[in-house]
Structure formats: C-alpha cells, structure tokens
Amino acid sequence: MSRRSFGRRGGRSKSSDKVDLNLAAMLDMAFQLLTFFILTFRPAPTEGQLAVNIPTASHPQPAPVEPAAAPPQDPAGPVADVNPFETLTIHVDANEAGVPQRVRIGTRVVANNRWDEAAQAHLSRELRDALALGAFDRVQIIADGRLAYSDLVKTVEICTRQKLSDGSPLHKIAFVQRDNAVQRDELN
Amino acid sequence: MSGGNADSVEPNLTPMLDMVFQLVTFFMLVINFKGASMDLSLKLPVLSSARPVEWHGKKEPLVLNLKEDGSVTAFGSPIPDIEKFVVRETRVMRDYLKSEGATNLDEMPIPVIVRADGRAPFAQVNKVIKLCQNNGFRQFQLSAMSAAEAKAP
Incomplete structure (x- = not known):
C-alpha cells in the first residue's frame, strides 16, 4: 500500500470512510435460494413401516389342497400344520373385491365370510395359541392373488404382533400366491 | 427542488436480508430429499x-x-x-x-x-x-x- 493512500485514509473523517456493502446483490441471491426451497418444498406425511424378514417360501408352487380344509372344522380338530420347515401356514381366501372371505390357520377356520375387528382379534388369539406350541419360527401366508394389499398388511400386522415361544418377536413371514382355481374348488 | 445524489433515499436492506436468511435456513432444515x-x-x-x-x-x-x-x-x-x-x-x-x-x-x-x-x-x-x-x-x-x-x- 502506498504512503499516499495511508495519508488519504488518515486525512478523511470517520463518516466519509464508512464502507457501504451493496446488500442488493446478496439479497437477490438469498431470494433466489428462498424461491428454490419454496418450490421444492413438499411436506411428506410421516409414514410407518412394518419390518418383516421374508424368506423364500417353502412351497414355491401353489399349496396343495388339504382335504380337511374344505368344511369348517370341529373344535377338536388339528390346530395347525406342523411341517419340517417349522412354518405355520395362514390361508387367506378373498372374493372378487379383494376382501378376505375365509381365513384359516392350517386347517382350522378362524374367519368365515367376515373380516371385521372381531375376526382379526380371533385370528390373533388363534395365532398366539399356535405359536405357543413352540414348533414354529416363521409364518407363511398363502393368499389369493386378488387379496387387497391393505388386508394383506393387516394380516402381516397381526403376525408381527405375536411372540414366539422363546419370547422373540415373529419377523419371518413368507408369502405364497394361491391359485384361484384351487380356491374356487375349495369354496365349492 | 433538491439535487441528485445527496437526497437519494436508500432503504435499509439489512432487516430484510436477515429475514430472508432465516427463511432460507428454515427451508434448508425441513427439506426432505427422501x-x-x-x-x-x-x-x-x-x-x-x-x-x-x-x-x-x-x-x-x-x-x-x-x-x-x-x-x-x-x-x-x-x-x-x-x-x-x-x-x-x-x-x-x-x-x-x-x-x-x-x-x-x-x-x-x-x-x-x-x-x-x-x-x-x-x-x-x-x-x-x-x-x-x-x-x-x-x-x-x-x-x-x-x-x-x-x-x-
């Protein structure tokens, strides 16, 4: 810096040395940033998730028709299918509208022609009793392809609320799509 | 009639800038890229x-x-x-x-x-x-x- 400039600086009064920042440019940029954030702002609703571990299904093909499944079961009937995979099967048959028509745990019918809160509570109780046997560590939901996703997750929710016999939560839930023709034969 | 530069009115932009920066900060914090x-x-x-x-x-x-x-x-x-x-x-x-x-x-x-x-x-x-x-x-x-x-x- 030259001596002259020092001299000039020292010679001026305080008010004349005041440096005015040009805020207009900064304000322009801030407004542009603000416009960007306002335009890209999309408040997403807080949504939840059901965490499930979905192993590959033990029955890759549609499940075979179980002879004992067609008529409503007598109370003394078997509570659940025990298979070598330690998998408890839940069958969900749906109507044309995708609403569950009949729900079975193994061969035991737990909901027939209704899918209200009482039927869901009944399924929950039956599931709890079946899992208390200690023979299962996973559930396989064999569902009609027409079943609405909302009713599927309702069933999954009931499953994820259950505890296994060792106290750990049930997280292993597999899905199998059921052949509609098989279901029609069963319902008839 | 008053003369040019001496009488020019410059608005004080500092409070407006403060407010805009606060708004920018707010939107930056709540932005959800997910x-x-x-x-x-x-x-x-x-x-x-x-x-x-x-x-x-x-x-x-x-x-x-x-x-x-x-x-x-x-x-x-x-x-x-x-x-x-x-x-x-x-x-x-x-x-x-x-x-x-x-x-x-x-x-x-x-x-x-x-x-x-x-x-x-x-x-x-x-x-x-x-x-x-x-x-x-x-x-x-x-x-x-x-x-x-x-x-x-």
Missing part, C-alpha cells in the same frame, strides 16, 4: 402399529412404489420393466458394498421399502417381492400410514 423417492399419490393402508424407521448411518433402502393397477414407480419415474430395474439396482448396490469391503453379498444387507396402494392386488405385490427375493433381498419394510397420521386433516 420425499422425491415417494409417490405421494398412493393411498397407503392404515395400520395402528406402523412406526417410522430411521435410517441414520445405515445404507439407503430401495424404495418401490406400487400403484393400484400394479405399475411401479421409483424416484418419480415409471418403471416399465421392473425386473431389469431391480437387477440393475442390485448390481449397483453390490458394487458399492464391495467397494466398502463387504464380502458375503448373497443376502443383501439393504432393505426394500414396498410402498403399495392399499387397493393393489396381492398378486402384483408378490411379484415385486419375489423379484427382490430372487436378487438377494430378504429384509422388507411394508409401508403404511399410522392411524394417528391418517386421522389428521
């Missing part, structure tokens, strides 16, 4: 036990949006061939995980978030889940609205 991967037109099912899952420090999940008619969208774009899309995404994720030193990638340590419309048929959802399973995914998050959120206006 929202771009969500199709907000879907009518998710309502479940009482659905809880938000936090992903801090974890790998970003694969988010698939499934409409009522079975069509799939991801990051706002329709996916015409879901099989190709999942294979490609899996390959990218595997390469990334390998570069980070992961060895056993038969089972992907990354979850898939399935955001399906409540009216979508199970057959379509199952098709997507099976595709992901065939590519090594085992952990799934089924999205739903919590009951409290669904009641909110």
